[in-house]
Structures are given as C-alpha cells and as structure tokens.
Amino acid sequence: MLHSSEAHGLLLVFSGCWRAQCTLPARDELLRQLPQPFQGELRFDSADLRGWDSRFVNWLLKLIPPLEKRGIVVRYEGLPPGVRGLLQLATEVPERAGARRGATRRGLLATVGEQIYRLLDGGKALLEFIGELLQALFRMLIGRARMRASDLFLFVQQNGIDALPIVALIAVLVGLILAFIGALQLQMFGAQIYVANLVGIAMAREMGAMMAAIIMAGRTGAAFAAQLGTMQVNEEIDAFRTLGVDPLEFLVLPRMLALTLMMPLLCIYADLLGIMGGMLVGITLFEISPSLYLQQTLAAVSLADFGVGVVKSLVFGVLIAVAGCMQGIRCGRSASAVGEATTSAVVMAIVAIIVADAIMTLIANALGV
Amino acid sequence: MTQPSAKIEVRALTMAYGDFVIQRDLNFRIEQGDIFIIMGGSGCGKSTLLRHLVGLKSPAKGEVLFDGASFWEAEEPRQRAMQQRMGVLYQSGALWSSMTLAENIALPLGEYTQLARAEIDELVSLKLALVGLAGFEAYYPSEISGGMRKRAGLARAMALDPEVLFFDEPSAGLDPVSARLLDELILQLRDSLGATVVVVTHELASMFAIGNNSIFLDPESKTQIAGGDPARLLRESRDPRVIRFLTRGERTEWESRSDG
Ligand SMILES: Nc1ncnc2c1ncn2[C@@H]1O[C@H](COP(=O)(O)OP(=O)(O)OP(=O)(O)O)[C@@H](O)[C@H]1O
Ligand SMILES: [Mg+2]
Numbered sequence: 001m002l003h004s005s006e007a008h009g010l011l012l013v014f015s016g017c018w019r020a021q022c023t024l025p026a027r028d029e030l031l032r033q034l035p036q037p038f039q040g041e042l043r044f045d046s047a048d049l050r051g052w053d054s055r056f057v058n059w060l061l062k063l064i065p066p067l068e069k070r071g072i073v074v075r076y077e078g079l080p081p082g083v084r085g086l087l088q089l090a091t092e093v094p095e096r097a098g099a100r101r102g103a104t105r106r107g108l109l110a111t112v113g114e115q116i117y118r119l120l121d122g123g124k125a126l127l128e129f130i131g132e133l134l135q136a137l138f139r140m141l142i143g144r145a146r147m148r149a150s151d152l153f154l155f156v157q158q159n160g161i162d163a164l165p166i167v168a169l170i171a172v173l174v175g176l177i178l179a180f181i182g183a184l185q186l187q188m189f190g191a192q193i194y195v196a197n198l199v200g201i202a203m204a205r206e207m208g209a210m211m212a213a214i215i216m217a218g219r220t221g222a223a224f225a226a227q228l229g230t231m232q233v234n235e236e237i238d239a240f241r242t243l244g245v246d247p248l249e250f251l252v253l254p255r256m257l258a259l260t261l262m263m264p265l266l267c268i269y270a271d272l273l274g275i276m277g278g279m280l281v282g283i284t285l286f287e288i289s290p291s292l293y294l295q296q297t298l299a300a301v302s303l304a305d306f307g308v309g310v311v312k313s314l315v316f317g318v319l320i321a322v323a324g325c326m327q328g329i330r331c332g333r334s335a336s337a338v339g340e341a342t343t344s345a346v347v348m349a350i351v352a353i354i355v356a357d358a359i360m361t362l363i364a365n366a367l368g369v
Numbered sequence: 370m371t372q373p374s375a376k377i378e379v380r381a382l383t384m385a386y387g388d389f390v391i392q393r394d395l396n397f398r399i400e401q402g403d404i405f406i407i408m409g410g411s412g413c414g415k416s417t418l419l420r421h422l423v424g425l426k427s428p429a430k431g432e433v434l435f436d437g438a439s440f441w442e443a444e445e446p447r448q449r450a451m452q453q454r455m456g457v458l459y460q461s462g463a464l465w466s467s468m469t470l471a472e473n474i475a476l477p478l479g480e481y482t483q484l485a486r487a488e489i490d491e492l493v494s495l496k497l498a499l500v501g502l503a504g505f506e507a508y509y510p511s512e513i514s515g516g517m518r519k520r521a522g523l524a525r526a527m528a529l530d531p532e533v534l535f536f537d538e539p540s541a542g543l544d545p546v547s548a549r550l551l552d553e554l555i556l557q558l559r560d561s562l563g564a565t566v567v568v569v570t571h572e573l574a575s576m577f578a579i580g581n582n583s584i585f586l587d588p589e590s591k592t593q594i595a596g597g598d599p600a601r602l603l604r605e606s607r608d609p610r611v612i613r614f615l616t617r618g619e620r621t622e623w624e625s626r627s628d629g
Contacts, residue, residue, distance in 0.1 A: 020482045020530070053530040055488070058495045082561035086499065089557055093501035101507040233466065333511035334466035 009041030010034070010072075015048035018056035027063050042067060044078030057086045129326045133256075136248040145249045155258035159220050160265060166219070170211050171203075171270035175277025178202055183286050192286045196296035199278030204305040205364075208271035210357060212263065213316035217349035221324035224255055225345035228328025229338035237329065247329065256321035263317030264310045271309060304369050312360050316353050323349040374437030376401045376533060376565045377422060382431035384417050390429070391417050394592050397584050404559060404566045404579045406599055408614065409586035415569040416460060418586070419537055422567065423457050424448060453481060456526035460537040460569075462518040464510040470497065470521050471506035477528045496524040500554065516543045520551070527558070534558070536568045540575055548572060552579050573615065577603070585611055 018024065060083070064074055076084050106114070139145040183195040228251060231237050240247045275297060282288040327345040331337050375398035382395040391414035399405045407415045420426040421433055424440050433440045435451050443451065464473050474493045478484060484492070497503055500520040510518055519539060526534055539555070540548035552575045559566050570576055576583070576599045583602065585595040587610060595602055595611045606612060609621040 020484060054492060054495055054527075055484075058488070058491050061495060062491065082563060085557050085561035089554070089561070090495055090498040093498070093503065095504035099504040099508075334509065336467035 009043060011043050011045055012078075013045045013048070015050070017050050018052040018059070020053060020055055024055065024059055027059065030063070031066060041073045041075055043075045046078055046080055046083075049080065052080070052083065054086070057083055057090070060087060061090060125330060126326065129329070130322070132246075132248050133252065133322070136246060136253055139249065140253055145253060146245055147249055147253050151254040152258055155255055156262060158223075159216070159255075159259050160262035163216065163219060163262075163266060164269065167212055167215055167266055167270050168273050170215055171208065171273040172277035172280075174207055174211055175199055175203060175274035175279075176281050178207070178274070179278035179281035180285070183281065187286065192282075193288055193292065193296055195278065195282055195286065196288070196293050197300035200275055200297040200301040201305055203271045203274035203278070203309075204301050205308050206357075206361075208274055209263075209267045209309045209313040209316060210353070211274075212266040212270045212313060213320065213353045214350060216259065216263065216266070216317070217320045217323075217346055217353065220259060221320040221345050221349045222342045224321065224324030225328040225331070225342045226338060228252075228325060229331035229341040232329065232331045233333050233335070233338060252321075252325040252329070255325060256318065259321045260314060260317040263313040263320075267309055267313035268306065271306065308360075308364050308369055312357060315356055315360065319352040319356060320349045323352060374434065375399055376403070376436065377567070378432075378434040378437070379422075380432045380434065382421065382433065383429045384414060384421055384426075385429040386417075390591060392586055392591050392593075393430075395431070395584070395586075397593070397596060399565060399567060399582070401565055402559065402563065403582050404555065404568065406576050406580035406583035407567065407569045407586070408571070408576065408583060408599075410588055410614070411571075413586045413588035415586060416537055419457075419535055419567070419569055423455055423535055424452055453529060454532045455535060456529065456531035456533070457535045458519070458522045458526045458537060458539055460541070462510070462515075462522040464518060464522055464525065466510050469507050469509055470502070470513075470524075473510070473521065474525050474528050477525070481529060492528075496527055497521070499527070499558075500524045501550075516547050519543065523551075523554075527562075530562060531564065533565045533567065536566065536570075538569055538571065540570065540572050548575060549578075551575075555579055573617065585614070 016022070060079070068074060076087070079087075136145060140147065179195050179199050182198040183192045186192045186194050186198075228237070231251070237247045237251075240250060279290065279293050279297075282293045283290055324345045327341040327348065331341040377399040379395050379397050383393040384391045384395075395418070407418055409415055417426070421428055424433075427441055432442075438447075438451075440448060440451060464470070465476075468476070471490070471493045474496050475489050478489045478492060482489075494503065494506065497505060500523050502517060502520055502524065505513065505517070505521070510521065513521065519542065523536075523539070526536075534555075536555070540551055543551060555566055555568070556579055558564060566579075568575075568580070580599045583596055583599045584593050585602070586592075587594045589610075594608055595606055599615070602611060603615045606615070613621050
C-alpha cells in the first residue's frame, strides 16, 4: 500500500490482503506522511486489492473523518462497491443522543454506600415479600386464592417423596458418626450403653431437623429460586401479573405449603433413620444387644423431644421456601442473575436455619421442654 | 456432467425428532449470492430445517453439503471451520443475557481472530453502526427493545464476516418500517459482503422484496411442494396450498393474468 502525489490531489493505492488475519499499516503513520498544508482531493485505487473484510471498512472509517476535518475532499469512487455500501450504511443512522454510556469507576466510599443501600433494600424487599405472602395466605384461608391442587401435589412429590433417598443416606451417616464418637468417649467409663441416649436425643431434638433442612435448602430452595428466576427472565411472571393472577398465590403458595407440609415428615423420617444408624454402630462395634439399645432409647427420648424437632423443622421449611421463592421472584433478567438468585437463596436459607435453630433452642430451654 | 457445487446443497433430507418425522425428501440448492427463502405455515419445520443447515441437528436421513462437502461426514475440526463461516440470527435473538452488546459481538472476534483488543472494540462499534445501534455498546440485552435485540443479534451474526447468513424470522416483532429497513439492510449486506443469505420468514412483502429463490414446506404432506423465485411462484403456481399462502388466503386458485 502506498500513496503518491499527483497533479490534482492524492491517490491512495491499496494492494494485497486486508482481512482479519493480515497485518494492516498504521493509520497515524499515513496521516503524518501527508503533505501538511494540503487542500484538494483524495482518491482511491483498489485494483490490486486481493481481499477485504470489515477490518478494511473499519480502517477507512477511522481514516476519513480526520481528513475531511482538514478540508480534504474524499472521492469514494475508487473503492470496491461493497465497501462503499458498508461505509454508507455505517454512517447512515446517527448515534442516538444520550444513548452512549461510559464505563464508570467508583470510589471506595461510593461502593460502601451502595452496598449499604443494597442491604437496606434487601431488608425492605424481604418485609414486602413477607407482607404480600401473608395476604396471599389469608386469601387462601378464606378460599379465594387461585392455586392449582395439581401443582401442590407435584411439589409434595418433588419436595417430599423424591428427597427420601438422600435424606435417608445423610441421616444414617450422621447417626453412625454421632454414635461412634460418643461411644468411644463413653466406653472409657464403661457407660457405652448411654450412646443410645446421646444419639436418640441429639437426632430427635437437633440433628434430624437440621440435616433435613440443610439438604432441602440445597435441593429444593435452590430449585425454587432457579425455576422462578427463569420464569422472571422469560417474562412469565409478568404474564401472570397482567392476567391479574398474583404470582405469589399461584407460584409461591403451593411451593411453600408443600415444603412446610413435607419438612416435619422428613424430619421424623430422618430422626428414625439416624437412630437406626446409631444402633448399627452400637450393635456391631460396641456389642450392645438390639433390644437393650431400643429399650434404652425409648426410655431416654420423650415425645417432647420429637416435638421440639418437628416444630423446628416446620419453621425451617417456611424459611427455605421464603428464601428460595423471594430470590427467584426478585431475580434480574439474565442467565447470570438466575445463578446469583440460586446462590443467594441457598446461603440465605442456611444462615436463617442456623440462626433460627439457635433461637429456638434457647426458647425450648427457657420453657423447660 | 457435474454441476459446479452450490454454496449449500440438501439431498434427500429427512428431518425427525425421535420417531416423529417433520419433513422428508427435501432436495434443493442454494447458490452463492442467493437470498433463499424458507416458507411454510407455522410448525411445518422451518426452524428445524435451519438447525439442520447450520449443523446443530443431524439429519435422520440424507445429506447437507456445504461448498460441495458433506457437513455430517466431515471431521469435527472441519465442521467447526464450516460453522465459523456461517452466521445465525435465532428466532428469539439468543443474545447472551449476562453480557453487554459489545461483549456479545466481541466474543467470537476474540475467540477466532488474533486482533488487538482496541481493534476488536472498533470492529464491534462498526458492526453496531451497520445495524443502526451506534452508541449502544454498554447496554445489556434486557435493556433494549425487542426490535433492537433482533438487530443486535444480526450484528453478532455478522461478527466474523460470514459467507452465509441465516435468519430465523428476522422481521417478526418489528414495525413495518423497521421491517423494510431490515430487508434493505439484508440486501445491502448481501451486495457488500457478497454473502449468501437464508431467511425463514412469514412476511410476504419481504419475501417478494428480497427473495430470489425459495422452498415451500407443507405440514400435511410433510415435504416440499414448491420452490423457486417467490414472485414467479405467485404468478405461476397452480397449487392451491401455495396460492393460499402467498395471497394470505384471499385466493385459492390460479388466475391467469394477461398483462405482460
Ligand atoms: N425439540 C423438539 N422436540 C420434538 N419436537 C419438536 C422439537 N422442536 C420442534 N418440534 C416439532 O417440530 C415441528 C416443527 O417445528 P419448527 O420449530 O421447526 O416449526 P417452524 O416451522 O419453525 O414454526 P414457526 O413458524 O412457528 O416458527 C413442530 O411440530 C414441533 O412440534
Ligand atoms: Mg420457527
């Protein structure tokens, strides 16, 4: 590529390859080579041009405006017709005023402030969500909520029955671990039979509810957030709103009811399997007879202990459903927003479960149950 | 005698989802520089045919030839190279929602070329300017209108200066003026880039305005029942199904017109 002065102006001669994989000459270099006080015509010759793509168009597009600013008249005739068409197309629609956004860099203070605002917003949104949810619940109680029974059954199956294997596995393992650690210590006093008390009470009051809740937070809470988040992305939730159907009634209530109904059942199931796991260790490793172990468990664990666990699991169920559904409904409109919503749902649910558990344990202690 | 190989050639193609046959025995050629229209009623398999042409779905039977070479018999690296020479605008836009428009278009450029960051940014701006979206680089797909998303999808489809551009209902959801501008844009791009264009469309106006070859798929008989220049098809076809479609149901029979 070279340029040569002529009697009535400049001629820019292009040759060779001007594609993505070629090296292009620098524009600044060329601009500097132009005779300085130059007024006249710039023409092009592209007879030797062997190949071009949009890189060539871009190169020209950035070259021409500074030339025109200097008062040089640019004659496009020498360019391939395709290039002329594209150049015209690219300059045809002017930039819409005010559309461009610059990348903004924020200071530390602004970032901190923004985070605090976001936290406050989150708190407000949570309260709003709970308020609306209570209204929907009220409408359901007076029988005016639009909710499909078939949805409820589907969620009961997904949240309850389908979770049985994984809950069983975890509960048995937790029972095994508790029994093993406990029995090793108790053995030093020759009191390994009390491992039955330890496992029974721990599972019934604490671990059964806790383990079931953590599994369900990861399994179902995340699923709720992802389902509702995707519906938000596809404008499905907006479609419910414009049809006058409250998404909270139609989408959130059945999920929440199903999970709240299933959690206590899963909790009792986990309690029993955990106790079985403990028994397995007691029988095989510490030579306690099955009947003795059972007797000891029955004597140690009262119905009240199970009651405490069941009440806890009810609360956990509500917390998981609220966290999952709220994050899903509040989700942004992109694929990564769905990911964020799912993550927040699980984190929020697990934190809420542990905090609620601590509070409820204190209350149970104060009440003497 | 062997004909020179077409840009895209389809031979005895049968398309099916599992056992459910969508269309069978499709045969057609798309020549370099054609604007080829795929038409037919809703649900007859146009989008499915497009997925076969761009190599997203393998044929139940038959062949798809790209520049004379069978796509499905080629090795994987060859298939990739073929796909790089195609650009697709999907029916729903299919922009990546977690990236800005600029990032959407820059991604293929960064993946498949060795250009410097600054030049990629310039090329991205050029592509957006070509579709009339100059200045919208930093917007996310959720922040622009449906029609703008279509155009942004077109800009992404053009990112690598493809030889063949596929459009799935480009003008659906656009106002009539924008739809016409898009048609003109397609024509201009074909003329400037020398690209071959395959369009699925229901818009009669745009079909007649831009198409120079076509195929008509029929859902009942599950095969192609007509083809050729859409305008000629309207003048000469005697098939009531084709006439109904091309006259929006106003006519079902061929009318001989002696004005020529
Ligand atoms: N993933 C899939 N699995 C099974 N069947 C499918 C699938 N996708 C599409 N179909 C069926 O294939 C047929 C053709 O679908 P396709 O999307 O190709 O239609 P179309 O001609 O593009 O329609 P439209 O004009 O409405 O976009 C339809 O009957 C549809 O039910
Ligand atoms: Mg379709």
